[in-house]
Amino acid sequence: MASASSETARLGPRWFDPLSRWAAKSWMFVLFFIGFFLFWEVSIDLFQVPRYILNKPSEILLASRADLPRLLEYTYVTGLEAIIGYVIAIAIAVPLGLAIAFSSILRRTIYPFFVSIEMTPKIAFAPLFISWLGFGLLPKVIIVFLVCFFPIVLNAILAFSSLPDELDRFCRSTGAHWARVFWKVRLPAAMPQCFVGFKYAALNATVGATIAEFIGSDQGLGFYIQISTGNMRPDLAFAGIFLLTLLGLLMFGLVTAAERLLIPWHISVRRNA
Amino acid sequence: MTAAVQLSNVSKTFGAGADAVHAFGPVDLAIEGGAFISLLGPSGCGKSTLMLMIAGLLAVSDGEIRVNGERVSKPRTDIGIMFQDNTLVPWRHVEGNIALQLELRGLDPKANQPKIDELLKSVRLEGFAHRMPHELSGGMQQRAAFCQALVHDPKTVLLDEPLGKLDAMTRESIRNDLQALWMQKRPTVVFVTHSIEEAVQLSSRVCVVTPRPGRIDRVIDIDLPWPRDLAVKRSARFANYVADIQGIFHGFGIL
Structure with missing residues (x-):
């Protein structure tokens, strides 16, 4: 963890720091969020949902x-x-x-x-x-x-x-x-x-x-x-x-x-x- | 000579009629200036009630209280007061909290900076002046609260179980600070506690308060040398005082 944060401090500009801390804390949520929309995207075709009910x-x-x-x-x-x-x-x-x-x-x-x-x-x-x-x-x-x-x-x-x-x-x-x-x-x-x-x-x-x-x-x-x-x-x-x-x-x-x-x-x- | 605090036939009853609860008194007591008096008694005996009445924060039901010769009829501003739950506000750091006492009184904290620094030093909080209360341990918070209660140089200090929520070791350490502060400034102190040892160590006189309705059963002069350090506390006389008082509470059916 310590090495990762010092690396980002060297590589990125200053604003990147809080962003990377946020990512370290919230990556599970982000993954879930992306997963949710991916599931939605594929299920429309998978379950053959008519477009007047729901879109991708x-x-x-x-x-x-x-x-x-x-x-x-x-x-x-x-x-x-x-x-x-x-x-x-x-x-x-x-x-x-x-x-x-x-x-x-x-x-x-x-x-x-x-x-x-x-x-x-x-x-x-x-x-x-x-x-x-x-x-x-x-x-x-x-x-x-x-x-x-x-x-x-x-x-x-x-x-x-x-x-x-x-x-x-x-x-x-x-x-x-x-x-x-x-x-x-x-x-x-x-x-x-x-x-x-x-x-x-x-x-x-x-x-x-x-x-x-x-x-x-x-x-x-x-x-x-x-x-x-x-x-x-x-x-x-x-x-x-x-x-x-x-x-x-x-x-x-x-x-x-x-x-x-x-x-x-x-x-x-x-x-x- | 008039006593610093004079209680004459003071009693307190809460409510009226059939629901009335006789909480305290009647009590007569004269506290001489510069004394350290403990009100020692079991929980719920009305010790805190008496303290609030001396401060003018609660009206007496009967009798009269005089502080420095003046009859108490409204909150007194010439006292320092401290409770079991401290009055540090969470949005000010330690020094700001001490300054709050001065600001509320319309005094200039800047002009009193040396006094604030000196107080912080005397309770070993120098270096913590700009810490927020939540950054301090319970013991340090109470030390800061002592400074807040004393910064306006009150002649009378009312302490309502200020060490009540602290662990035994911290209590011991803060007692010593409290004693040093008292010996240095010599205000009149009324100290509420239910610890016999604490009362004997700190007080010039101990008032033994009975279970509800609280009455002062007897007043015991503690004739031990100051400061009451470890050597004094190890002495047979110290142990005798403690044992005697324990005997009194045993007689009440409490111990």
Whole structure:
């Protein structure tokens, strides 16, 4: 192992180093991944699957190349819906979670209300919003907001209300103003649990956008998948699915990067480093 | 002369009515300035409750506590406090954690740098100032926490089983550091423990606390020379103190 890494250090440029470390750690996954698509590729011929049911990965690739401009445009549309809804959800849910954590009135009113709504599948509201607000961007943003808001707000409430007793007592024994305690202790202490909500919500965002588009839209990847499936073009539908996957990975990756930047000290970050 | 800490008829009851739990007291105790007092008793006897009440972090149900002559009615800021679970925050290195005590008090850590360095040296943590808490062993973390609790030069220091989670050998070693720090700065220390030997080694006086509801059964002056090093601990008098106290707890039906 040691000789291999020193060899790559001599042979490759500097950026190659983390890449080779990643490869050393993940080669099994990469093999599995390649194997999975190879199996898919050969089984279509092997089991004589009709093309209106399922295509080979290579055919999906070719079809997406042919329709690339439209796919990219729709990725942008869906991505915009997901990101706007997600960002608004964070902007509203975190301060609200903070308020609920510190207000006994809000804890007894809004909090149980939120917990009960959390039991409702938010997607069930989607047809209503489409019928109220039409086919545009707004109803999709609202649906993304709904599926992102609750995990963020519930985790934020937990985050801001679970400072260890000892730390709370320590802060009180200094006589510090609450604002100073908030910036120096409560906020950083709450970040890891907040990120649990952010990451969960990032996964929900593309789901919300896609389903909202299924229900009523004239653009976006959800719309594209639905139309392609109706036209018996599973190759194009899969092209849309792959792009949705990339979009989800991108959003989750950005949140994870922000987490590493903001709370490098936290165990969840250190363990993955 | 007024005592540094004066407890008059102090008791604590949690809850009210039929569900009320009488946790502690009533207790009278005068702790003179510069003393090292141990509250020694079994788990759940209310030692920690008393400590929180002295710190003003928990209200007394009855009676009165005075620290340096002032009646305690809100959290006191002139004390240093330390718990079994330390108050080091994971996002600051050792020195930053010590500085946190100063920053929360609106003091400038830079102006106090020599004091921070001196404290770190006295607990043998020099060279670890820029390590994160998770990079330290449990014992080193507690040593850093001592520095955090002492950096603002408190006249009164409340220690709630600070060595409780450490292994026997580490405890032994940190006791010596703690004793050296106390002898050097001579704050008034209230030390909560359930280790008889620890109480006898560190204290000028040991308060024996009964099982719940905790009362101070008796106060024993420990008349042994300082520092209480290995030679003192091997002495017959040290062993006698330990045996006497063991006898008291035997009488409670605990040992």
